[in-house]
Amino acid sequence: MKKNLGVNILLDVYGVLLTDRQRATLELYYGEDLSLGEISEETGITRQGVMNCIHKSEKKLFEFETRLGLIRKFRELSEDIDKLEGLIIQSEMTNKAILADIDDLIVEIKEKI
Amino acid sequence: MKKNLGVNILLDVYGVLLTDRQRATLELYYGEDLSLGEISEETGITRQGVMNCIHKSEKKLFEFETRLGLIRKFRELSEDIDKLEGLIIQSEMTNKAILADIDDLIVEIKEKI
Numbered sequence: 001m002k003k004n005l006g007v008n009i010l011l012d013v014y015g016v017l018l019t020d021r022q023r024a025t026l027e028l029y030y031g032e033d034l035s036l037g038e039i040s041e042e043t044g045i046t047r048q049g050v051m052n053c054i055h056k057s058e059k060k061l062f063e064f065e066t067r068l069g070l071i072r073k074f075r076e077l078s079e080d081i082d083k084l085e086g087l088i089i090q091s092e093m094t095n096k097a098i099l100a101d102i103d104d105l106i107v108e109i110k111e112k113i
Numbered sequence: 114m115k116k117n118l119g120v121n122i123l124l125d126v127y128g129v130l131l132t133d134r135q136r137a138t139l140e141l142y143y144g145e146d147l148s149l150g151e152i153s154e155e156t157g158i159t160r161q162g163v164m165n166c167i168h169k170s171e172k173k174l175f176e177f178e179t180r181l182g183l184i185r186k187f188r189e190l191s192e193d194i195d196k197l198e199g200l201i202i203q204s205e206m207t208n209k210a211i212l213a214d215i216d217d218l219i220v221e222i223k224e225k226i
Contacts, residue, residue, distance in 0.1 A: 016180040017130075067129040070183070073225060077190075080222050084215065088201075091211045098204040102197065109193050112186060 003030065010061040013070050022057040029054055074113045081109055116143065123174040126183050135170040142167055187226045194222055 008030050015023045028034045028042065029050075036054075040047040065071055085106055093099045121143050128136045141147045141155065142163075149167075153160040178184055198219055206212045 014181075017177070064130070068127075077222065077225055080218060080225070084197075084218050084222075087211050087215050087218065091206050091208050091215075093204050093206060095204050098200050102200050102204075105193060105197050105200065109190065109197070112190055112193070 003033075004058065005030075007058055007061060009071060010058075010065060013074075014061050014064040014068075017064060018057055018060060022053060022060070025050060025053045026057050026061075077113045078110070081106060081113065116146075117171065118143075120171055120174060122184060123171075123178060126187075127174050127177040127181075130177055131170055131173060135166060135173070138163060138166045139170050139174075190226045191223070194219060194226070 007026065011023070011026050011030060015026070018026070025039060025043070025045075028039045029036075034042070036047050036050050039045070039050045043050065045053070088099075088102060088106075093102075120139065124136070124139050124143060128139070131139070138152060138156070138158075141152045142149075147155070149160050149163050152158075152163045156163065158166070201212075201215060201219075206215075
């Protein structure tokens with residue numbers, strides 16, 4: 001079984017929609033980088049049970065992205081905000097006070113997306 | 114049973130996470146504004162069955178917002194973009210070509226959030 005590292009970002013966005021057990025298992029596997037055997041020892045679930053749980057949870061995460069597309073949407077928004085920032089720099093705005101407010105707001109927006 | 118109109122926006126954002134039947138029932142009830150009796154006639158499900166389906170689906174929608182908070186997030190982002198737009202207007206930018214590009218980009222961003 002090969003670890004799909006794209007799952008980390010999916011887990012970050014959609015982990016809240018999994019059950020506690022599914023989220024915990026994926027976090028051990030992807031976040032803590034434990035092996036199936038180590039997770040089995042830690043949780044008392046069989047190795048096969050751990051593997052099934054990981055497969056099922058991953059499938060749910062990919063399904064959430066297919067349906068909601070949040071990662072794609074936030075990536076697009078993030079690119080748009082970068083472009084906007086570039087244009088504002090290019091404009092060589094002379095009002096420095098407003099420019100500082102704009103910069104602060106862009107930092108805030110970036111934290112949200 | 115009183116219709117909760119806030120459900121419309123939840124349905125718009127999270128409807129894709131419901132089953133087809135749940136989504137279709139809520140769309141008849143909130144989107145088409147049909148009564149329980151009318152939905153029962155249209156779908157062949159008992160009036161009680163329709164009511165249960167609506168309750169269960171609504172509960173799921175509220176749960177999605179509690180967990181993912183997308184409506185709150187997008188509302189906040191939308192307010193931030195409005196503020197940004199206000200600041201750009203205040204700045205009285207002299208480079209009209211860049212201002213036009215910024216305006217276009219802001220329109221694009223607003224369509225995404």
